[in-house]
Amino acid sequence: MEVEYSKDAEMEKLLEDLKNSNVKKEDWEFHDNYKPVYSTGNGLNRKVVEEISEIKKEPDWMRRFRLKALEIFESKPVPTWGPDLSGIDWENTNYYNRPDEVNANNWDDVPDEIKETFNKLGVPEMEQKYLAGSVAQYDSEGVYHSLKKVWEDKGVVFMDLDSALREHPDLVKDYFCKAVPATDNKFAALNAAVWSGGSFLYVPKGVKIDMPLQTYFRMNGEATGQFEHTIVVADEGSKVHYIEGCTAPRYDKNSLHSAIVEIYVKKNAQARYTSVQNWSKSVYNMPTKRAWVDENANMEWVGGSLGSKVTMLYPSSYLRGPYATTHNLNVSLAGPGTVKDTGAKALHLAPHTSSRIIAKSISIEDGKAIYRGLLRMNKGAEHSRSHVQCDALLINDNSTSYTYPHDEIYEPTATFGHEATVGRIGTEELTYLRSRGLSEDEASSMIVLGFLDDVMKEIPMEFAVEMNRLIKLEMNKLGAVG
Amino acid sequence: MVPELKIKDLKASVEDKEILKGVNLTVKGGEMHALMGPNGAGKSTLGNVLIGHPNYKITGGSIVLDGIDLTDKTPEERARAGLFLAFQSPVAVVGVKLSTFLRTAYRQTHPEDKVTLTEFYDRMKVHMKKVGLDESFMSRSVNDGFSGGERKRFEILQMVMLRPKIIILDEIDSGLDVDALKLVADEIRDYYSENVGFLIITHYQRILKNIEPQFVHVLKDGKIAVDGDNKLSLRIEEEGYDWIKN
Structure with a gap:
C-alpha cells in the first residue's frame, strides 16, 4: 500500500505542475521564410528521381534502385482499405527541397533562419542536456549532426543517411531496404524512389549507450513531401535508445510525409525507438516502420501520434530468433477532423518469442481513432506469447474509435490475449467530478492522465504534458467543456 | 455557524421544457428533510x-447558501461552498483512481486543511469499513465496474x-439490500449534526x-x-x- 501512496503523491505533483505550466499556445505551427537553394519542382517522374540521385552524387546501385522503386510505386494502387487518401495531391507535391549545401557539425554553421527555427523548437537545448547525439533535418536534407566523442571513439556511427552512404557505403548497402523492401507497399516504394535524409545509426557489438540519440525532422515548405529513410543497427549485445521528433507548419495545401524506418536488433541487443509526431493538420503521415529482432534481443516501440491530418502507422516487429521479445506502446490523439489509423504488428517466427502491445487513443470532436493490428504466430513458434491491449477515450459525443485486430495463429502451443476498453469524458463525467469541487481543467486533466497512467512511466514526461495541453487547447477551442 | 440553504421560487428547465415551476424550501443545519x-x-x-x-437551465428564483448566492x-x-449531492445513478469515470479523486476533491473543498496523504487515507479506510467497501476499492477507477450498491x-x-454542510441524497436506498441500507443509514446518522442539513429525495418510504x-x-x-412531518410519509x-x- 505504501507504494500506492507514493504514486498518488506523484500524481498530485503532476497535477500541480500541469496547473502551473505555462506553455505557449502555438509554438510549432510557425514557418520561416527560408528559400530552398534547390528544388525539383512539382510532380514525380524518372527525371526527378535521376535528378535527386545526381545532385546527391550517389553510387550507381542506388540510382538504379531508386528507378526500380519508382516503377513499383507507379504499379501499386493507392490503398483503399483504410482512411480516405484522396486529399494527397500527387501532381502538385514537391518531392525534393534542398535547404542549403551545408551539413554542419556546429550549430553556428547552420544558416541563421534555420538555426532560429530549431532554437524555437528547443532542439540545441535538448541536445546539450539529454542527448548522446543529434541530427537535424530541414525539409529534404540533414543540416546538422553531432555525436559525443566518447561514443564516436567506441565506433558508433550517427549521421544522416546521405552522409552515411558517402562515408560508410558498404554498411549502408547491407541494411538499406532489407527489412522494408520497396515492394512492401506504395508508400514504401515512394520512399525508396525519392528518399532523402533520415538517420543512420550503427551501434557496434557490446556498446551500451546510456543516453538517447535524437533526430528532429522539420518540414517547412508548403505542399512538400518529406521522405526520410532511417536505419538503426544495434549489433550483438548492444543497447541503444533512439528518439525522433517531427513538426511542420500548417498550410492550406496538404503535405506528405512518407518515411521508412528499419531497425535491426541483433542477438542479445536491446533497442528502443521513441517517436513523437506533432505534424500540422495539413500533413498526410504514412510511414513504414519495421524491426528485425534476433535471438534473445528486445525491441521497444514507443510512439506518440499527436498531429497530422491522416496517419497510417503500424510499427512491426519480426521476431526472428528464439526468445526475441517486443513491446509496442502507442498513444494517439485524433483531433477534430483528423484520422489516426494506427496499430502494431508482431510476427512470431521462432520459438519462445513474446510480444506485448498497448495502444491508447484519444478522440476529440469528430476525430477518429482506429486500432489496426496484426498478430501472426507461425507454425514452429512454440510457446510464444502475446498480449494486446487497446484503450480508447472519447471526448465528445461524436468522437469515434474502432478496433480491428487481426490474428493469424498457426502454432497450437502459442498463447495470446486481447483486451479493449472505451472511456468517455462527457458532460456527465465532468459534472460528477466538478460536483465534488474539482475545476473543469482539473477534472479533464485527471481523466486524461488517469487514462495514460499505466503508460506514463514509458512515455517522456514532456510528452504527457504536451498531450494534456493539446487536449485542453482543442477542448477550449470547441467549448466542449462546461 | 449553523448552515442554511434557501431555495426561493426556483424555476428550471431541461431542453426548453419547464420542470421546476417555483420551488420554495429551506434546509438548515440540524434538520432532516x-x-x-x-x-x-x-x-x-x-x-x-x-x-x-x-x-x-435555471429560469428563475435563487439558491442561496449561508448568504452566498449560488444561482x-x-x-x-457550489461544492466548495459546502453543497453535496449523492447522485441517483453515479457515473463511472474510467482511469480516475478513487483514492486520488477523493484526495483531490478534499484539497479543493478544504484548502485550509494540511492533512497528509497517509492521514487522509487512514481516515478513508476507517469509513470504507463502515460503509462496507473493501480497501482494494481505493486503487480502482471511480465507479468503474461497481455494482449499484x-x-x-x-x-x-x-x-x-468531503464534509459538506448541506447534503442532498437522491434515492440513496435504491440498489441497496437491507444490510447495506442499515450500514449507509448508520453512516448518515453518525455524520448528522447541528452543523449539517439533509434533503433526502425518495420515492418510497423505505429509507425513512x-x-x-x-x-x-x-x-x-x-x-x-x-x-x-413524518406522518405525511x-x-x-x-x-x-x-x-x-396542487
Missing part, C-alpha cells in the same frame, strides 16, 4: 439544479470524507424508517404541494400520491 413525490415530479431535477448540472455558480464553486456506498463515503426526518415535503408537477405509503392536489 425528506422530499417525496410521484415519478416525473421533478425530484431528481431539483438535485441536479442545486449542484449546477450544465444540462439544466449562477459553477458545480465546483457499491456506487451508493461510495457516494456516502464521499459525503463523510431508518432515518426519521422532521420535515416531509411532497413535490408534484414542479412545485411543493404539501409540507408535513406514512400516509403516502398507504394511500400513494393521488390524494395530493
Whole structure:
C-alpha cells in the first residue's frame, strides 16, 4: 500500500505542475521564410528521381534502385482499405527541397533562419542536456549532426543517411531496404524512389549507450513531401535508445510525409525507438516502420501520434530468433477532423518469442481513432506469447474509435490475449467530478492522465504534458467543456 | 455557524421544457428533510439544479447558501461552498483512481486543511469499513465496474470524507439490500449534526424508517404541494400520491 501512496503523491505533483505550466499556445505551427537553394519542382517522374540521385552524387546501385522503386510505386494502387487518401495531391507535391549545401557539425554553421527555427523548437537545448547525439533535418536534407566523442571513439556511427552512404557505403548497402523492401507497399516504394535524409545509426557489438540519440525532422515548405529513410543497427549485445521528433507548419495545401524506418536488433541487443509526431493538420503521415529482432534481443516501440491530418502507422516487429521479445506502446490523439489509423504488428517466427502491445487513443470532436493490428504466430513458434491491449477515450459525443485486430495463429502451443476498453469524458463525467469541487481543467486533466497512467512511466514526461495541453487547447477551442 | 440553504421560487428547465415551476424550501443545519413525490415530479431535477448540472437551465428564483448566492455558480464553486449531492445513478469515470479523486476533491473543498496523504487515507479506510467497501476499492477507477450498491456506498463515503454542510441524497436506498441500507443509514446518522442539513429525495418510504426526518415535503408537477412531518410519509405509503392536489 505504501507504494500506492507514493504514486498518488506523484500524481498530485503532476497535477500541480500541469496547473502551473505555462506553455505557449502555438509554438510549432510557425514557418520561416527560408528559400530552398534547390528544388525539383512539382510532380514525380524518372527525371526527378535521376535528378535527386545526381545532385546527391550517389553510387550507381542506388540510382538504379531508386528507378526500380519508382516503377513499383507507379504499379501499386493507392490503398483503399483504410482512411480516405484522396486529399494527397500527387501532381502538385514537391518531392525534393534542398535547404542549403551545408551539413554542419556546429550549430553556428547552420544558416541563421534555420538555426532560429530549431532554437524555437528547443532542439540545441535538448541536445546539450539529454542527448548522446543529434541530427537535424530541414525539409529534404540533414543540416546538422553531432555525436559525443566518447561514443564516436567506441565506433558508433550517427549521421544522416546521405552522409552515411558517402562515408560508410558498404554498411549502408547491407541494411538499406532489407527489412522494408520497396515492394512492401506504395508508400514504401515512394520512399525508396525519392528518399532523402533520415538517420543512420550503427551501434557496434557490446556498446551500451546510456543516453538517447535524437533526430528532429522539420518540414517547412508548403505542399512538400518529406521522405526520410532511417536505419538503426544495434549489433550483438548492444543497447541503444533512439528518439525522433517531427513538426511542420500548417498550410492550406496538404503535405506528405512518407518515411521508412528499419531497425535491426541483433542477438542479445536491446533497442528502443521513441517517436513523437506533432505534424500540422495539413500533413498526410504514412510511414513504414519495421524491426528485425534476433535471438534473445528486445525491441521497444514507443510512439506518440499527436498531429497530422491522416496517419497510417503500424510499427512491426519480426521476431526472428528464439526468445526475441517486443513491446509496442502507442498513444494517439485524433483531433477534430483528423484520422489516426494506427496499430502494431508482431510476427512470431521462432520459438519462445513474446510480444506485448498497448495502444491508447484519444478522440476529440469528430476525430477518429482506429486500432489496426496484426498478430501472426507461425507454425514452429512454440510457446510464444502475446498480449494486446487497446484503450480508447472519447471526448465528445461524436468522437469515434474502432478496433480491428487481426490474428493469424498457426502454432497450437502459442498463447495470446486481447483486451479493449472505451472511456468517455462527457458532460456527465465532468459534472460528477466538478460536483465534488474539482475545476473543469482539473477534472479533464485527471481523466486524461488517469487514462495514460499505466503508460506514463514509458512515455517522456514532456510528452504527457504536451498531450494534456493539446487536449485542453482543442477542448477550449470547441467549448466542449462546461 | 449553523448552515442554511434557501431555495426561493426556483424555476428550471431541461431542453426548453419547464420542470421546476417555483420551488420554495429551506434546509438548515440540524434538520432532516425528506422530499417525496410521484415519478416525473421533478425530484431528481431539483438535485441536479442545486449542484449546477450544465444540462439544466435555471429560469428563475435563487439558491442561496449561508448568504452566498449560488444561482449562477459553477458545480465546483457550489461544492466548495459546502453543497453535496449523492447522485441517483453515479457515473463511472474510467482511469480516475478513487483514492486520488477523493484526495483531490478534499484539497479543493478544504484548502485550509494540511492533512497528509497517509492521514487522509487512514481516515478513508476507517469509513470504507463502515460503509462496507473493501480497501482494494481505493486503487480502482471511480465507479468503474461497481455494482449499484457499491456506487451508493461510495457516494456516502464521499459525503463523510468531503464534509459538506448541506447534503442532498437522491434515492440513496435504491440498489441497496437491507444490510447495506442499515450500514449507509448508520453512516448518515453518525455524520448528522447541528452543523449539517439533509434533503433526502425518495420515492418510497423505505429509507425513512431508518432515518426519521422532521420535515416531509411532497413535490408534484414542479412545485411543493404539501409540507408535513413524518406522518405525511406514512400516509403516502398507504394511500400513494393521488390524494395530493396542487
